[in-house]
Amino acid sequence: MSATTFQRPIATTRSVTGISTGKLAVWWILASEVVIFGGLLVYFMLMRLHHGAIWMAESQHTRMEAGAINTFVLLTSSLFAVLAHQAAESGDGKKAAKFLWYTIGGAIMFLCVKAWEWTGEISHGYVLTKNIFWGCYYCITGLHGVHVVAGAIIMGFVAKDAARGKDLQRVECIGIYWHFVDIIWLFLFPLFYTSTAG
Amino acid sequence: MEATTSAPSAESHDSHGHHQEQSFVSKYLLSTDHKVIGMQYMFTGLAMAIIGGLLAYVFRMQLAYPGEPVPGYGVVTPNVYNSLVTMHGTIMIFWVAMPVLIAAFGNFLIPLMIGCDDMVFPRINRLSYQVFLLSTIILLASFFVPGGAFGGAWTSYPPLSAFPEYNLTPLGAPLWVVAVSLEFIAFLLGGINFITTLMNSRAKGMGMFDIPLVCWMIIIASILFMLSVGPLIAGAVLLLFDQTIGTHFYDANAGGDPLVWQHLFWFFGHPEVYVVLLPAMGIVADIIPVFARKKFFGYKLALFTVFGTGILSFVVWAHHQFVSGIDPRMSNLFTVTTLLISIPIAELCFLYIATLYRGSIEFSVPMLWALSFVASFLMGGVTGIHLGASGADIFFHDTYFVVAHFHYTFFPIAIIGVYAGITYWYPKIFGRHMNETVNKIHFWTTFIPFNLIFLPLFLLGLAGQHRRIYDFTNFPQLSGENLQHLRIVATTSLIIMLIAQIPFIINFFWSMFNGKKAEKNPWKANTLEWTVDSPPPHGNWPELPAVYRGPYEYSVPGRKDDYWPQNEPAK
Numbered sequence: 001m002s003a004t005t006f007q008r009p010i011a012t013t014r015s016v017t018g019i020s021t022g023k024l025a026v027w028w029i030l031a032s033e034v035v036i037f038g039g040l041l042v043y044f045m046l047m048r049l050h051h052g053a054i055w056m057a058e059s060q061h062t063r064m065e066a067g068a069i070n071t072f073v074l075l076t077s078s079l080f081a082v083l084a085h086q087a088a089e090s091g092d093g094k095k096a097a098k099f100l101w102y103t104i105g106g107a108i109m110f111l112c113v114k115a116w117e118w119t120g121e122i123s124h125g126y127v128l129t130k131n132i133f134w135g136c137y138y139c140i141t142g143l144h145g146v147h148v149v150a151g152a153i154i155m156g157f158v159a160k161d162a163a164r165g166k167d168l169q170r171v172e173c174i175g176i177y178w179h180f181v182d183i184i185w186l187f188l189f190p191l192f193y194t195s196t197a198g
Numbered sequence: 199m200e201a202t203t204s205a206p207s208a209e210s211h212d213s214h215g216h217h218q219e220q221s222f223v224s225k226y227l228l229s230t231d232h233k234v235i236g237m238q239y240m241f242t243g244l245a246m247a248i249i250g251g252l253l254a255y256v257f258r259m260q261l262a263y264p265g266e267p268v269p270g271y272g273v274v275t276p277n278v279y280n281s282l283v284t285m286h287g288t289i290m291i292f293w294v295a296m297p298v299l300i301a302a303f304g305n306f307l308i309p310l311m312i313g314c315d316d317m318v319f320p321r322i323n324r325l326s327y328q329v330f331l332l333s334t335i336i337l338l339a340s341f342f343v344p345g346g347a348f349g350g351a352w353t354s355y356p357p358l359s360a361f362p363e364y365n366l367t368p369l370g371a372p373l374w375v376v377a378v379s380l381e382f383i384a385f386l387l388g389g390i391n392f393i394t395t396l397m398n399s400r401a402k403g404m405g406m407f408d409i410p411l412v413c414w415m416i417i418i419a420s421i422l423f424m425l426s427v428g429p430l431i432a433g434a435v436l437l438l439f440d441q442t443i444g445t446h447f448y449d450a451n452a453g454g455d456p457l458v459w460q461h462l463f464w465f466f467g468h469p470e471v472y473v474v475l476l477p478a479m480g481i482v483a484d485i486i487p488v489f490a491r492k493k494f495f496g497y498k499l500a501l502f503t504v505f506g507t508g509i510l511s512f513v514v515w516a517h518h519q520f521v522s523g524i525d526p527r528m529s530n531l532f533t534v535t536t537l538l539i540s541i542p543i544a545e546l547c548f549l550y551i552a553t554l555y556r557g558s559i560e561f562s563v564p565m566l567w568a569l570s571f572v573a574s575f576l577m578g579g580v581t582g583i584h585l586g587a588s589g590a591d592i593f594f595h596d597t598y599f600v601v602a603h604f605h606y607t608f609f610p611i612a613i614i615g616v617y618a619g620i621t622y623w624y625p626k627i628f629g630r631h632m633n634e635t636v637n638k639i640h641f642w643t644t645f646i647p648f649n650l651i652f653l654p655l656f657l658l659g660l661a662g663q664h665r666r667i668y669d670f671t672n673f674p675q676l677s678g679e680n681l682q683h684l685r686i687v688a689t690t691s692l693i694i695m696l697i698a699q700i701p702f703i704i705n706f707f708w709s710m711f712n713g714k715k716a717e718k719n720p721w722k723a724n725t726l727e728w729t730v731d732s733p734p735p736h737g738n739w740p741e742l743p744a745v746y747r748g749p750y751e752y753s754v755p756g757r758k759d760d761y762w763p764q765n766e767p768a769k
Binding site for chain 2: 006009010011012014015016017019021024025028029031032033034035036037038039040042043046047050051054128129131132135139143
């Protein structure tokens with residue numbers, strides 16, 4: 001069956017639990033994401049306990065102002081995701097799409113700040129291979145960045161459909177995902193930017 | 199929210215348009231139908247099983263006749279030996295046990311057993327197989343790169359796996375990591391689909407305790423997989439960076455920690471044992487009541503036992519690391535949890551035996567496989583107790599005892615469980631019967647050589663024979679006297695077992711076109727998949743069924759038939 005003639009099976013429309021299948025799947029995706037980030041963060045914290053001195057010296061060189069701006073940007077974009085959900089609930093696809101595009105704007109801003117921040121650090125010699133701290137820094141915030149990019153792209157598709165009033169239930173699903181990406185950042189911000197003491 | 203989807207208002211299939219002619223490619227390669235995707239997984243997995251078996255043949259020949267050219271291959275060099283062992287392990291666990299037991303049976307059975315027309319996300323399902331296929335191609339391609347396939351053991355411990363100067367496979371190692379990571383992503387996609395389908399799309403009337411055990415076990419396995427694999431995917435990316443761009447996450451010389459990889463790997467790796475065990479246990483649990491014509495003994499008990507196993511399986515991982523330099527106090531803790539987890543699994547075996555008690559047992563081919571599963575897994579489980587106790591493990595760990603124990607658990611899972619499932623559901627999958635005589639010969643010529651491969655390895659292990667040696671003639675001080683004949687027995691048995699698979703393969707393909715036509719319910723079983731046509735059409739049922747009772751109502755007193763299908767309304 002080609003993509004154009006694809007029709008959802010009856011299975012997709014059933015809801016024994018009372019939760020829609022899409023939303024249920026998003027929660028399970030988040031469960032698997034929690035352990036992915038959980039594993040990395042546990043690794044990070046174990047390393048921090050083992051190498052307090054390196055951590056103290058190196059974590060001075062992350063840019064707290066960039067992290068703070070990005071925290072603000074992400075939290076604001078999450079607000080737009082909530083507003084989009086609210087609009088979708090009341091059936092206003094156009095409004096929902098508009099707020100989703102604002103959220104995507106937030107994602108782009110976040111990535112721009114990140115690019116500026118990383119450029120500065122790399123040009124000062126703080127590269128991925130320098131030591132464990134910077135390895136963790138680039139891998140963990142990089143993985144988070146990948147989630148931001150993926151979320152923004154998916155949100156673009158959802159917004160396009162929502163503007164035509166199609167699949168409005170997806171607005172909530174992508175919103176849940178976006179809040180998760182946001183919450184991950186709320187763990188990364190203190191770990192990498194503010195707790196700079198050994 | 200539901201209203202916004204383009205749902206057909208009545209549960210009928212007229213809108214699906216599945217009567218139209220489709221080309222071979224769109225019908226078998228790009229299909230979103232759960233049954234076709236299940237078969238894609240099954241055929242890929244079985245093809246990989248043949249490759250994995252032939253790899254075992256080559257390195258077993260080297261062990262039995264060290265240094266001599268292996269017929270059909272040639273002389274095995276130390277590097278090649280490492281690659282062969284690594285790839286045998288990787289392929290058999292990740293590319294045979296997982297795709298066949300979880301993905302193939304899960305895809306085929308879950309929608310049919312819970313009475314719906316497909317998985318909830320058919321296109322994600324198709325994507326899952328495509329990612330899996332990509333990972334398979336990458337893994338197979340790694341055989342042909344300079345240096346050959348990865349030779350750092352299937353557990354891929356750094357620093358051996360992280361530095362090409364140690365593992366001598368500069369390209370094979372990163373390709374291995376990429377292939378394994380992609381494969382995990384494929385199963386994550388599939389797993390989310392399975393779980394959501396089971397939770398949300400059950401037939402009308404099917405409560406939590408009306409779900410066939412095999413579905414439950416595949417779902418619990420998917421949940422275990424999902425909750426354990428994340429750290430390893432992340433850890434694998436870190437390993438890839440260590441291998442390719444020179445980070446130091448696992449490099450002790452530069453502040454990293456190689457033990458962390460072992461924790462990440464086994465935090466996944468031990469639940470993984472249950473991820474593949476539970477579907478096999480579920481297949482057996484569904485076969486035994488049918489051929490004993492008796493209700494499953496203790497359905498709810500079995501279910502709660504499996505829940506308990508799942509939870510416990512997250513806290514036993516470090517028993518793989520008793521000799522890796524972890525804190526001895528931690529060893530004590532993990533010894534206790536490891537011995538504890540043998541209780542629920544033993545309990546499941548007792549439930550199977552209790553189901554058999556005073557049943558009218560028919561030794562059909564699936565039943566033979568199911569019973570041999572219980573018997574041989576018991577061996578694997580009991581020897582696991584020896585290894586779970588850290589004191590004994592320190593002696594056994596690097597010997598063939600571990601190899602024998604491992605294969606007494608995984609052979610029943612990945613081979614016996616799969617054969618049980620294939621012979622049981624074959625009439626439903628392909629609409630025809632296999633030749634039973636050939637299958638019985640195949641059973642005995644597989645089961646007896648299997649024992650003769652691994653019983654000698656227990657003896658070798660008890661004699662202290664180290665398990666990572668490529669040529670014992672190079673290490674005379676490590677080689678016990680008069681033990682070589684045991685290795686030759688094992689290797690000969692392996693060759694017999696491999697040859698015994700040929701009649702099965704011929705039977706499998708021959709019966710697909712020429713076998714006796716199968717009726718809807720050849721085994722007189724209760725579960726819903728036996729109420730659709732054999733083979734089931736796209737969309738499964740013309741009218742989706744409703745469920746009135748549990749799956750194991752056999753020999754109910756006062757009924758004419760000794761079975762009572764789940765969808766038959768009570769009078």
